[in-house]
Amino acid sequence: MSKIFVFGHQNPDTDAIASSMAFAYLKAKENNLPTEAVALGEVNEETAFALNYFDLTAPRVVKRAKDEGVETVILTDHNEFQQSIEDIEELRILGVVDHHRIANFQTAEPLFYRAEPVGSASSIVYRMFKETGIALPKNLAGMLLSGLISDTLLLKSPTTHPTDLQVAKDLAEIAGVELEKYGLEMLKAGTNLSTKSEEELIDLDAKSFPLADKTVRVAQVNTVDIEEVMTRQSALESAMTSASAANGYDDFLLVVTDIVNSNSELLHVGQNGSLVEKAFNTTLANNRAFLEGVVSRKKQVVPQLTEAFGKV
């Protein structure tokens, strides 16, 4: 049997990397599958902190599977094809482990699909370790914990599921770390934005969504100081406008999230400002709006945009 790639989404975040690494390990142990965890992009600073902390190396970056002779893949932490590997439509999808909506996804044949509306794909992978009885190594437990902390902003995001609290406790114990202390340290490692260009910032954690007949790009960055990021507003807007022109985005939203106070500032460029205002019941001033209590792109941004832009 030839190799099976296991990977999270493009612009990988910690949950994408952690869930793919741990699930690749699980399937190798449980079903003797020739899995290899790979990544669809370089890891960010937060993920690098976690990998380093648990003495692991980042999965290698691949862009296309067929170039490497790989025909079969497993997706974690995503399903939408435009967030996946470039040649996804030519591959056999053996399985998916995800915690997002399902859209822009289809297969010709039956597959394994495990989705739960919980805080992270890492939470589901941990549950599958428990169900199968396969022992979870300490360092992979640390990565799964990091994935969960990252996606839920240390269990504060509304995407946090009641069951995630116990999952976090379990994982912290197996990994041998103090949840709060480790979590804050890891999240802060991801907020060092000063060394990044505006082009890098808007691509750090960005996803495209086809909404009705529009393509909307939604990027998110975490910070401990929104205003510090916003001193770069005009350069960010230029980068967003250029990226939109180059990639055909109708609108580009940058969500700058304050991880300490759990709020966000929205920055928008594009044609459909009025739909964005409708989505968040707000008014854009100088292309910006403060979004009280908003920290989750998945739960507090994308559904609202989907509704405002109209269903396809």
Place this chain on the structure above:
Amino acid sequence: MSKIFVFGHQNPDTDAIASSMAFAYLKAKENNLPTEAVALGEVNEETAFALNYFDLTAPRVVKRAKDEGVETVILTDHNEFQQSIEDIEELRILGVVDHHRIANFQTAEPLFYRAEPVGSASSIVYRMFKETGIALPKNLAGMLLSGLISDTLLLKSPTTHPTDLQVAKDLAEIAGVELEKYGLEMLKAGTNLSTKSEEELIDLDAKSFPLADKTVRVAQVNTVDIEEVMTRQSALESAMTSASAANGYDDFLLVVTDIVNSNSELLHVGQNGSLVEKAFNTTLANNRAFLEGVVSRKKQVVPQLTEAFGKV
């Protein structure tokens, strides 16, 4: 919390009915959800036999959820919207339990989705009973067994998964029936086609598939005597042509499956006979072709048609 409908696909077969009944029961017990199993059509004779055998009544038939004040639904044994309840696009999909390919399906929010490439949705529902530790009542075990037998033609179809053999044994024991004896009796109850009009026959177990820019209808009937069914060929062709005109099908395929010898005869009307020939590497004579060893629409018909009609 208002009621949650749980249902299988249109033109329900035994697996659709069984999986929805048992899963509605499981979610009521496990999560205290206000579920009601309903059906998107009248049950067929095979399913009626099973329900009667296990002293259960058929779920009531509904066509739209909103008309009944229901906003939230759980799908079993299907996911494609064109096989689902009429107002599916206006509803919240809480979860899916399925064993088919994923296509023509999308949600605005994260959900539970459990798919496995096994012989029946009933097999997965049984596994979930085991995982949760909720006791499976004898009569629902009988229905799940019936769903598995129906979809796999008594474990002979290539869609049968190695794990299904043990599932069938377990379920037969809980239900208190002899697997082979009960299974053949049930399958035969579904092959009494003489009382059915041609219009009924071609709609008994029929699904529509959008393939590239075409809509292809694929109906299947089980029999113990293919030639007996084919004495009605010209009347069947008329009914298929009328149904195509009324519903905009580009092609209509009727797969007449011999459940004893595990072969099928294909009858085709429509514009794309050459693509159908390409799909099955055969030649249509008098609109017909014998398909040696073909018994599974899901595994031996739809993927081949998808390939021949070209990917979307």
